[in-house]
Amino acid sequence: MCTTIRVAASAAQARLGAAPSGELAAARVVGYAKAMRVETSTKGVRITAAEGAIALGPARPQAVAGGGDGKPQHWCPASVEVRDDRLVAPGGPSGACIELVVRILADGAAEIRGRLRNDGSQPLRIERLILLATDQLRIGADARNWRIYRNGYQSWAGTHTLGVTEVDRDFTWRVARVATTDARHRAPNAPGHVRSDALTAICEPVSNAALALGFTTLADAFVYVEVESAAVPQRLTCWADFDGMQLAPGESTPEITIRLAAESGARDSGWQALRRVASDSGAAMRARGHGRTHPTGWCSWYYYFEKVTEKDVLDNLEVLATDGRGGPRFGCEYVMVDDGHQIEIGDWLTTSPSKFPSGMAEIAARIHAAGFDAGIWWAPFFVAPRSAVARAHPEWLVRNQRGRPITGNINPAWGITKPMRVLDTTNPAVLDHLAETARAIGTDWGYEIQKLDFLYAAALPGVRHDRNATRAQSLRRGLEAIRRGAGDAAFLLGCGCPLGPAVGVVDAMRIGADVTPYWTNWLARVVLLNTHGLATRHALLNTVTRAVLDHAWWLNDPDCLMLRDTESKLTEEEVRLMATVFAMTDGMIVLSDRLDRLSEGRLDLLAKARALAGGEPVVVDLFEHAIPQVLLSRHPDRIDIAAINLGDEPARRTIALAGLVGTDGDGDRCEYWTGQPVPVRAGVADFGEVPAHAARVLSFPAPKIR
Numbered sequence: 041m042c043t044t045i046r047v048a049a050s051a052a053q054a055r056l057g058a059a060p061s062g063e064l065a066a067a068r069v070v071g072y073a074k075a076m077r078v079e080t081s082t083k084g085v086r087i088t089a090a091e092g093a094i095a096l097g098p099a100r101p102q103a104v105a106g107g108g109d110g111k112p113q114h115w116c117p118a119s120v121e122v123r124d125d126r127l128v129a130p131g132g133p134s135g136a137c138i139e140l141v142v143r144i145l146a147d148g149a150a151e152i153r154g155r156l157r158n159d160g161s162q163p164l165r166i167e168r169l170i171l172l173a174t175d176q177l178r179i180g181a182d183a184r185n186w187r188i189y190r191n192g193y194q195s196w197a198g199t200h201t202l203g204v205t206e207v208d209r210d211f212t213w214r215v216a217r218v219a220t221t222d223a224r225h226r227a228p229n230a231p232g233h234v235r236s237d238a239l240t241a242i243c244e245p246v247s248n249a250a251l252a253l254g255f256t257t258l259a260d261a262f263v264y265v266e267v268e269s270a271a272v273p274q275r276l277t278c279w280a281d282f283d284g285m286q287l288a289p290g291e292s293t294p295e296i297t298i299r300l301a302a303e304s305g306a307r308d309s310g311w312q313a314l315r316r317v318a319s320d321s322g323a324a325m326r327a328r329g330h331g332r333t334h335p336t337g338w339c340s341w342y343y344y345f346e347k348v349t350e351k352d353v354l355d356n357l358e359v360l361a362t363d364g365r366g367g368p369r370f371g372c373e374y375v376m377v378d379d380g381h382q383i384e385i386g387d388w389l390t391t392s393p394s395k396f397p398s399g400m401a402e403i404a405a406r407i408h409a410a411g412f413d414a415g416i417w418w419a420p421f422f423v424a425p426r427s428a429v430a431r432a433h434p435e436w437l438v439r440n441q442r443g444r445p446i447t448g449n450i451n452p453a454w455g456i457t458k459p460m461r462v463l464d465t466t467n468p469a470v471l472d473h474l475a476e477t478a479r480a481i482g483t484d485w486g487y488e489i490q491k492l493d494f495l496y497a498a499a500l501p502g503v504r505h506d507r508n509a510t511r512a513q514s515l516r517r518g519l520e521a522i523r524r525g526a527g528d529a530a531f532l533l534g535c536g537c538p539l540g541p542a543v544g545v546v547d548a549m550r551i552g553a554d555v556t557p558y559w560t561n562w563l564a565r566v567v568l569l570n571t572h573g574l575a576t577r578h579a580l581l582n583t584v585t586r587a588v589l590d591h592a593w594w595l596n597d598p599d600c601l602m603l604r605d606t607e608s609k610l611t612e613e614e615v616r617l618m619a620t621v622f623a624m625t626d627g628m629i630v631l632s633d634r635l636d637r638l639s640e641g642r643l644d645l646l647a648k649a650r651a652l653a654g655g656e657p658v659v660v661d662l663f664e665h666a667i668p669q670v671l672l673s674r675h676p677d678r679i680d681i682a683a684i685n686l687g688d689e690p691a692r693r694t695i696a697l698a699g700l701v702g703t704d705g706d707g708d709r710c711e712y713w714t715g716q717p718v719p720v721r722a723g724v725a726d727f728g729e730v731p732a733h734a735a736r737v738l739s740f741p742a743p744k745i746r
Contacts, residue, residue, distance in 0.1 A: 135160020
């Protein structure tokens with residue numbers, strides 16, 4: 041139940057520089073820029089945009105907090121005080137006081153910064169800080185048309201848009217949520233109820249009005265935007281999870297900041313608003329990867345898996361050497377040794393003598409001699425129970441409330457009798473160990489690229505050395521230790537990672553599930569809810585829906601382009617679709633086949649995929665369908681547009697080109713993959729029936745700038 045607490049003048053107000061009792065400010069315009077207006081009053085924050093088509097609030101802060109070991113209370117202030125540029129809500133449970141600073145930015149976005157302080161005399165435990173909560177929300181003319189962007193918790197969690205009648209499906213079993221979605225917060229299980237990690241956009245595609253909200257502080261707490269669109273009235277909350285952080289008297293939570301941006305009038309308004317807040321948060325977090333192209337490479341995993349040997353790597357290196365670095369056939373710049381080189385999970389600097397007898401430093405030297413960069417995989421936060429690290433340092437493990445090591449994963453490839461233990465990244469000794477391991481891999485062995493996998497482990501709930509650290513802080517500390525050891529010049533690629541805390545540390549991030557040598561299967565459809573985890577279908581959907589993060593938070597890694605036409609159930613249409621999605625969203629293109637067995641036809645397909653890459657992507661209909669159908673990629677000299685079909689039945693595809701491309705008149709244009717003519721009449725491209733799991737692409741000259 042929400043306990044209403046009347047705001048009154050107090051000694052705490054005096055410490056905050058309060059206005060005299062009874063002098064609460066009336067409504068005050070904080071700022072007006074372009075199409076957005078922000079006001080504050082004792083009722084809270086009100087934001088309007090797009091000539092009134094978008095309105096939020098009044099919205100007030102809330103908290104879930106309490107003193108000592110008592111049960112936290114959900115505190116909902118009935119009003120707030122306006123003090124200069126701040127909104128203040130004192131008088132909360134055990135002396136809790138919330139401060140918000142609201143401002144309008146020059147680019148038309150609104151920014152809200154907030155913190156909770158303990159103004160009491162006893163310790164205060166904080167579970168949630170809710171920056172904004174309102175049941176007054178208008179986006180366009182009719183909320184029944186809304187689609188809401190739902191960003192998943194980690195790399196392998198499904199990401200999509202949902203309408204008011206659709207349900208965000210999550211696993212019933214906690215063991216599945218541990219390794220794929222969120223171990224602490226199960227997704228809401230009600231129509232139109234969406235909780236999105238770190239950022240979202242709400243779009244009414246009939247009027248093309250869109251409001252995007254994105255947190256720009258991502259290192260100290262997991263942050264969420266929650267929308268209940270089917271409720272009457274609709275509800276929105278923006279909150280940070282502080283995991284029971286305890287504040288001593290006078291202490292405050294880390295500051296949490298969110299930005300709001302509005303767009304309207306264009307078919308891609310939702311995409312553009314979402315892109316704005318993603319770019320803002322990346323800039324605030326000092327995201328890496330800006331100003332560089334996506335590296336291309338070869339990875340051992342999807343052909344050899346954990347059975348990879350030194351000979352396998354060197355055989356493929358020999359094939360690549362005939363082409364050269366960035367050569368015309370393969371285009372590879374690096375060679376990566378994936379899982380299988382280590383003697384045990386956790387003992388990363390001890391190499392399997394039977395599989396890699398020359399040692400990993402020698403393999404890196406051979407890769408360098410052939411003209412390529414060297415890459416290597418490790419899972420820094422996992423240790424196997426019988427690893428030397430786990431046996432020597434049991435005090436390094438995250439434990440449950442009963443003092444037993446928590447289980448981070450049970451992976452059949454590593455043995456079902458070996459549940460993975462989790463390193464405590466709030467322990468200084470563990471951080472030193474991680475930094476030294478990363479340093480040895482990079483400096484002593486010579487691997488410029490380090491692929492860091494199963495990173496979610498550092499953010500699992502548990503008892504840690506620093507009991508006051510949030511899960512987000514635990515993950516961030518571990519990643520920063522690896523960066524410190526690897527050095528600023530190292531290229532760090534994250535995978536299986538909760539996204540927010542990694543921004544500014546990694547250079548690239550896997551943004552979807554693993555691809556597979558099949559489109560989908562019973563496990564993916566039923567157990568994985570046709571949304572999360574292993575399946576090429578899931579990987580491609582996330583690659584499309586998270587294209588907005590590329591060059592904003594990092595470089596996107598959509599996973600490997602599986603080209604082979606043997607030992608695979610993927611059809612040629614499915615491989616073309618994979619190539620189209622990877623290239624037109626401008627993700628990394630990484631090969632993972634046995635290179636000497638690739639047919640000339642598949643090598644030609646690779647060449648065409650590489651030619652499609654490098655543009656600026658737009659997912660035109662992200663807010664029109666749960667499964668997008670139209671991709672656009674802008675190059676300096678051309679615009680590519682693709683009709684994609686991720687569905688299981690053939691589908692008619694026509695695309696209205698107005699506002700998307702500059703055409704040179706009606707006529708037939710040559711489709712990129714098949715060479716077949718596609719008629720363009722009255723500004724509409726008619727692709728006809730696109731097969732299931734297929735893509736069709738047209739190119740148009742870029743419009744001339746006058």
